[in-house]
Amino acid sequence: MTQQGTLGIAVIGTGKMGADHVRRINDVISGARVAAVVDVDEARAASVADTAEGCRAFTDPAAAMAAPGVDAVLIASPGPAHEDALLSAFERDLPVLCEKPLTPDSTSALRVLEAEQKLGHRRVQVGFMRRYDSEFMKLKALLAAGELGRPLMLHCRHRNASVHSYFTTEMLISDSVVHEMDQSRWLLEQEITTVTVLKPTPNANAPEGLSDPQLVIFETSGGALVNVEMFATCGFGYQVQTEAVCERGTARVGDAHGMLVNRPGAWGGEIAPDFVARFEEAYDREVQAWVDATRRGVVEGPSTWDGYAAAAVCEAGLRAQKTGERTAVEMIERPALYR
Structure with a gap:
């Protein structure tokens, strides 16, 4: 490690998410520094590198990983570029x-x-x-303790105020509901076995061609049911809510009960504008946990198996979205390394 145990990180991708992680490592968390940044846009990489002392800019991930002072890698580039970056990191055992x-x-x-x-x-x-969000962590602990008995159902709501014009119907599953896929597997400690997608009349305010909202239903290996309302163009803000229905009670998170204000003819509070604001603390906690574990020489948190499982469930969801039929999830048996 560099700087007396400080973790030197190469951040791959300097778009919205990558730049935010650079800021987070620079200004929020401890035990790490940004040693390198990578982007196909050389000027953008250089601009972000200028925000971190001693940081170098690259256009090639492999070159950044080989640079002096790089001990670990944070990948925030577009999904299609992840495989090559991951395999390069494996070659260096980073x-x-x-x-x-x-x-x-x-x-x-x-x-x-x-x-x-x-x-x-x-x-x-x-x-x-979401596994690092304080509310979801409390719900996970409650379910794991068994106080309310076995969880029978999860009711989930995932709402965005709006989406970019390039957002597609398929992205409702692969970019948005994928979070509920992982969240459900984690909360229930069960695999998702089937996916069904139902489509009401589209929202008139959605971009042309976007079939929004949708209702997505999971069945799990333990006999639980999960329903997800995915509404990407609700118009009023960003909401992520989950209610667990158990044998002896229910528990709900995501209502955002901060300050409530009464004023003439109205009452209420604030709704987060987007996922960055809603989950800012979760991102901070996630990156800090990764840095701390890495400095101890261990790997914790969601694994490659969890990433593979989410991809498999996404594919079943996309098939179900097209056919309207209950669709089985096709997965290999979990390898011993991830048990």
Whole structure:
């Protein structure tokens, strides 16, 4: 490690997410510094590198990983570029925090899974940040303690105010509901076995061609049911809510009960504008946990298996979205490294 134990990180991708992680490492968390940044846009990489003392800018991920002072890699580039970056990191046995998706499909995710197994140890933490949100952590602890009995159902709501014009119907599953896929597997400690997608009349305010909202239903290996309302163009803000229905009670998170204000003819509070604001603390906690674990020489958090499982469930979801039929999830048996 560089700087008396300080972790030197190469951040790959300097778009919205990557630049935010550079800021986070610079200004928020401890025990790490940004040693290198990578982007195909050389000028953008240089601009972001200027915000971190001693940081070098690269256009090639492999060159950045080989640079002096780089001990670990944070991948925040577009999903199709993740596989090559991950395999390059494996060649150097570098620990990685990889933003979701691990890769865009289960076939490439399986190649990454097999490559990591050849190392004989875990190297990847996948960036499913909801596992680090304080409310979801409390819900996880409550369910794990068994106070309310076995969880029978999860009711989930995932709402965005709006989406970019390039956002597609398929992205409702692969970019948005993928979070509920991982969240459900984590909360229930069960695999998702089938996916069904139902489509009401589209929102008139959605971009042309976008079939929004949708209702997505998961069945799990333990007999639980999960329903997800995915509404990407609700118009009023960003909301992520989950209610667990158990044998002896229910528990709900995501209502954002901060300050409530009464004023003439109205009452209420604030709704987060986007995912960066809603999950800012979760991202901080996630990156700090990764840095702390890496400095101890261990890998914790969501694994390559979790990234592969999410990709497999996404593919079933996309098939279900097209056919309207209940669709089975196709997955390999979980390898011993991830048990």
